[in-house]
Amino acid sequence: MLKQSPSLDLVFQALADPTRRAMVERMTKGPASVSDLARPFAMTLAAVMQHLKVLEESGLVRTQKEGRVRTCTIEPDVLRTAEDWIADRRTSWETKLDRLGALLDES
C-alpha cells in the first residue's frame, strides 16, 4: 500500500520552480520583506505573492505581518525533511551497491 506524504508532495512541488528556489535562497540570507523577495524578478507583485503562497503552504516559509510589512522567514526543519528523504534513499542504494560489491569480491 502506498504511504501518502502530502507534505513532501508540497515541499518538492514548491522547490520545482526556479523563482521559488531563488526566493528560498534569498531567505537563507535572513528574513525578507515581500519587496525584498520581488526585487530581483521582472514579475508583478501578484505573481510574487502567488509563489510565496506556494512556499508558505508547503511549510518551507513562514510569513508574519507587522503593520504594512510582511516578513518572510525560512523554516529549516522543512528543508531538512526533504533533504533527509533524499539522503535516506541515496544511502540505502549505496549500501546495497556496497553489498553487491562485497559479494562479487567473494565470488
Place this chain on the structure above:
Amino acid sequence: MLKQSPSLDLVFQALADPTRRAMVERMTKGPASVSDLARPFAMTLAAVMQHLKVLEESGLVRTQKEGRVRTCTIEPDVLRTAEDWIADRRTSWETKLDRLGALLDES
C-alpha cells in the same frame, strides 16, 4: 538575474508525487523491471510507464531494455544534486542564525 536550473526543476517535480517516490524507494533496493515497479500500485501499466518517463527525463532513473525486459536503476548522483541543493540552503540559514545568536550574546 535568475539562474535557471532546468534539471533541478525536473528532479524536484519528479519527487513531488508519492507514486514516483515509492518507485524510487523500490529502486533503492536494487534494479527493478517495470512489472516489479508496477506491482504495489492499483494502476494501469500505461500510468506506471508515464511516471517512469518523468523519472527518466529528470535523470533520477536510467532504464535499459534487454530482450523484452526493461530494467530500471536509480542514479544516485542526481539524488545527490537535489540533496546538496537543499543542504547548502539549510546550512547557509543555520550559519546566519548562529551569527545572529553570537551578536546577541555580545550585546
